[in-house]
Amino acid sequence: MQKINLDRSWEYLELGFANVLNLTSSEYEWKKVDLPHDAVIEKERSEANPSGAGEGYTAGCSLYYKKELILDEEWQGKNLILEFEGIMGIAEVFVNGRLVAKHFNGYTSFLIDITKHVKFDDKNIIIVRVENTHKPSSRWYAGCGIYRHVWLHIGGKVYIKPWHLHVQTRAIENETAKLEVRAVVVNSVNEKVQGVIKFDVFSKDEKLILSSEEKFLIGKNEEKVIAKTLELKPFKYWDIEDPYLYKIQATIICDESIEDSASTLFGIRTISVDPKEGFKLNGKPLKLKGGCIHHDNGPLGSASYDRAEERKVELLKASGFNAVRLAHNPFAPAFLDACDRLGMLVIEEFFDVWHAGKVSFDYHLFFDKYWEEDLESTIMRDYNHPSIIMWSIGNEITWGVGVDVDDDSSYSIYTWCERLAKKVKSLDSSRLVTAALCAIPDDYKRLFAIIEEGNYVIRMLKQEADVIEDKWGEFSEKFSRFLDVVGYNYKVDRYGYDRYKYPDRVICGTETYPYTLFKNWKQTIENSNVIGDFVWTAIDYLGEAGLGRVSIEVDDLKSFCGSYPWFLANCGDIDICGEKRPQSYYRDVVWGNRKDPYIVILPPQVYGKKLYFKPWAWEPVERNYTFPGYEGMKVAIHVYADADEVELFVNGRSLGRKEAGINTQFKTVYDTIYEPGVIEAIAFKDGREIGRDRIETTGEPIALKLVPDREVISSSYGDLCYIKIMAVDRKGREVVFADNTIVVEVEGVGELVALGTADPLSGEPFVSRKRKLYKGRALAIVKSIGKEGEFKLKAWAEGLDGAQVFVKCI
Template sequence: MKKVNIDKSWECAESSLYSVLNVANLECEWRPVDLPHDAVIERPRCENNPSGASEGYTPGCSLYYKKELMLEEEWKGKNLILEFEGIMGISEVFVNGRLVAKHFNGYTSFFVDITKHVKFDDKNTIVVHVENTHKPSSRWYAGCGIYRHVWLHVGGKVYIKPWHLHVETKAIENETAILEVRAAVANSTNESVQGVMEFSIFSNDGELITSSQEQLILGENEEKTVSKIITLSPFKYWDIENPYLYKILATIKIDEDIEDSSSAFFGIRTISVNPKEGLKLNGRVIKLKGGCIHHDNGPLGSASYDRAEERKVELLKASGFNAVRLAHNPFAPAFLDACDRLGMLVIEEFFDVWTAGKVSYDYHLFFDKYWEEDLKATIMRDYNHPSIIMWSIGNEITWGVGIDVDDEEGYSSIYTWCERLSQKVKELDSTRLVTAAFCAIPADYESLLTTIEDGNYVIRMLKQEAVAGNDKWGKVTEKFFEFLDVAGYNYKVDRYSYDLEKYPGRIICGTETYPYTLFRNWTETIKNPNVVGDFVWTAIDYLGEAGIGRVCTDENEAKIFGGKFPWFYANCGDIDICGDKRPQSYYRDIVWGLRKEPYIVVLPPQLFGKKLYFRPWAWEPVERSYTFPGYEGMPIAVHVYADADEVEVFVNGRSLGRKVCGINTQFKAVYNTVYEPGVIEAVAYKNGKEIGKDKIETTDRPVALKLLPDRNVISSCGDLCYIKIIAVDKNEREVPYADNTVTVEVEGAGRFMALGTADPLSTELFVSSQRKLYKGRALAVVKSIREKGEIRVRVLAEGLKSAEVVIKCI
């Protein structure tokens, strides 16, 4: 089917009881919007909003979207199907006043066949009602609205069903790949038809490699699947280092005329697991250097722009990740497309809840009725993505169940659902692994273990280490994991070695781990052959679950799960919401062997000596700064990350001595000294020889702004450009304490989209073009407006020299 994007020229309005009752004749205050659109990110947050810390104190919404659609005359007699990639909220779709569809999962894509509801002699009115006022409805920021793309599929009377052109690698023998190509075909006429189905495969650069035909005979209104075995010899593997993609084109020909066609990209790769070697990709053992991420795009809210999704994958790749876990629902197709192109392995998760909810109005209200529909939609839509290596049927499902650990009958329902979902996945896709993430058992969720590390308190969930004869966690999970190919362990690193002996056939994946225990996480992952990888919570910071990664100076405040208003971000990502690496990310570089030079961070003098309380997902509150005006002569702690035998720190050329900084100190060394403006330098040594240096220096006051766009040339068709805004001193050094208010002005072939910082406590709106810098930085996002030319972006700040950058749109 022909696929036409219809994101442009929608209207949006607040819904009301009156409008709900009069949807055929809406009288609303409409405003123009283009999709994707997230209405929540435009609205002020309030501490009284019932969404609470989970959704970042954001408001709920009840909305209408409207689009007037004129159909081309040549489409008359064809099949017309709308595809909604994602609508956040309970959604109803009306065509010309008639209700034609309802959908209840904000993360799954769905189709609406409008063939019998449209007219060609006049405009057609599409109205979508989105209801998301009942709060809390999510454990993280979800947004509200038509936040992903909308498409119109146009197909012949005989057509290939969308999402139903699949390629499966059946076998690889020597240098030959044996592929099975399948296409589901529908005949919408009241008579039988005959024709041919032609399958063509193209190389990564668009050259035709091979083509094959299959006879096609369909009865009246019949649907059937046409399949064909095709061999490629030689062929190229899809891999994370060389993500080679082929293209399949399926064409229906009747009487030599093309009736319909469909295409998709695919990759050829193999995956397997065994307890002695772990995970193999294309026959090669690989450990997953993974991170969990949520679906939002930071300053853009949940709005899913293709470039925003691609940029997330670029950031992850640049930081050494080779795998990502999609928490805890299906993501946008554009994100998976980017993973395919750039070489990122994916665990795609279906559900955060099953029958028992985690918050009052989440998906558990609809799970019983719609789980199979949503699961099938996701697998059918995403089947061809070579990046996806595992399906996850659920995350920490036991939350909210309230069943005693010894109540075997109570847990039987969970086991039954686990088996049921796993079998359904295998029925739809036998080529991939099935997993699910299991955390602490419900009886222990209220029990927190407080440990003291370096004089500070770390609050974490119980380790639940195995105790012979009293292994509650092992007892509960043993049957659950029977139905899975890979057992997902959330925060259970301490069990890896024990379970290798107790369950020798079990394959384990660290589906969530704490950032602060990174060294142990990775050491245990490497040591145990049956552990396939480690996924930190999280790789990129996100909106909602506000403050779960905060560090407190008040013990009572630290015992609260989420941060009090105005906390907005989780504050636990390796990468912040503006795309900058945080200290924990540079430490990860050392642990993973990606960085040879040492890395310096400093605990600010205002925190030195204070008793700190770490939330479970927190990192040390260190900064990449040696500029603390007014704190001269005050004590500070200099932290050095390095994979070295020793490191030596110099303050203004004066040595503070050498310290061990190798595997026995978990690649960390700490120096207590006194703040004196100037230069701190760290030198790393191995075998007595210098292997790398790092330094930071005190800067002067900010005098100007510096702009760094992620790209200087972008597409004119709704593409995005991300522009870093940095305050600099007279020597163009970044000033980390600058908090000037900046204003962004955009002219030419683009428009302003968002302005954000990594400040987790700010109440400033991202949609405002004015905002205070945070630690000397901000991030502006601009969008091209389907015009070729230039986007001129100028940023001003009181007391600072302004800066300007020109982005070319082609």
């Protein structure tokens, strides 16, 4: 089917329940909007909002969207299908005043056949009602609105059903890839139709390399699967280093004329798991260096721009990740497209809840009726993505349901694990099925066990096996019978024990704490039954506010999340603006991706104080050696290094060599007195220098500096340019303590869509032109508006020299 984007020229209205037929009257003041759109990110946060810390104290919304659609006369007699990639909230869709669809899952895409509801002699009015005032409705920031793309599919009387052109690698033998191609063909007329379906395969550079045809006869108003086996020789594998993509185009020919066509990208790759040989991609062993992420795009809220989704994958790849777990729901197609193009493996998760809810108004209210529809639509939509290696049927489903191993009731989690796993396999037998298991109720009494570690007190869930009464083992054994891979959330200490107790079990660390990275990765490497480690989280996110906070007061950590104005989880390797945090540089060293040492400082303000951590927190070290007014006070200088020894110099004076590497868990600490100047670390292996790092004290901020991620972007509507804003001193060095309030302005063929920082407690709106720097930085996001030319972003602040940057749109 022909596919046309409908993102432009919508209007929206914030309004409670209204008669749809009256909404076109002049009494309503509609606001113009282009999609994607998240209305919540535009609204003021408040401690009084019932969404609470989980959703970052954000407001709920009740919205109406409206679009006028004039159909081309050439489409008369054709089939018209609307596709909504995602509407956050309970959605109702009306076409010309008639209710045509309801949808209850904000993360799953859905299709609506509107052929019988449209007219060609007048404009068509599409109205979408979105209800998301029932709070809390999520455990994290969800947003509200039509936050992903909307499409119109146009097909002939016999057409290929959207999402239903699939390619599967059946076998690879003698350097030949045997592919099964399946197309679901729909006949919309009241008579039999015969024709030919032609399959053309194209290389990455669009050259036709294979063509095949299949005759068909389809009954009146019938839906039929047409399958064809193709052999491709030679072929190129899709893998994470060379993500080679082919394109297949299916064309329906009836009476010697083209009736319909569809195309999709696909990759040829094999996956397997084994408790002794681990995970293999194309026959080669690979440990998954993974991270969990949520769906939001930081300062953009939940609005899903293609470039924002692509940039997330670029950031992950640049930080050494080769796999990502989509927590805890299906993501936008643009994100998966980027994973395909850039070479990122994916665990795509369907549900965070089944029957039992985790908050009052989450998906558990609709699961019974819609689980099968949402699961099936996700698999059908995403079937061809080679990046997807596993489907996850659920995350931490044990919440609120109990784990009686003899429970065989209709709401038993064991019964439902079997049902969901079998459903997935019936739709897609080519991928692995997993689910993420967490602690069971008996474990939660130990949730806040205190473990002393030097000057720090870290509050963590006890993870090891109870060898006397292993209730978790009994539960996991029954629950995981229908899983190919068993996801362990925060159960690293069970890996070795379960390797022998459950010798046929394949384990994946689906969530682990950042601070225990060394142990997490060591256990992953040492146990063949463990295929990978996924940190919570790879990229920081909105909501679950204060999950990763640190305090000098133990009472500050008694609640699960932080009190207002906390907004961010504050636990990601990468912050919401795309900057690496200290834990990310430590990961670089542990994973062997960084050869030079890396210096961070525990500042004098907190030196020597007992620090209380949430389990997802990282110690409050900074990439900063400028502490005005703290001269002569103690600091701790941490050096991350994969070396035998490191030597630290303060203003040219050696503080001596110390052991580094595995024996110190890649962290070496020097306690010293803060004196402004230069600190330098040199790493040694086998007595030879292998790398060095330095930090120096900076001066006062005197100017702003602007750095765009790209100097040329597409003029097509909705491409994004991310522009870093930094305060610098006279020597052009970043001044991390700068907190000036900046103002930005965009001129030309661009539009400012967000201005943000990584401040986890800021109450400033992302949609403002004005914002306070956080650790010397801010981020402006500018959108192309569909015109060629150039835009200019200017930034200024009181007491600082302003700056400007030009970006071309072509």
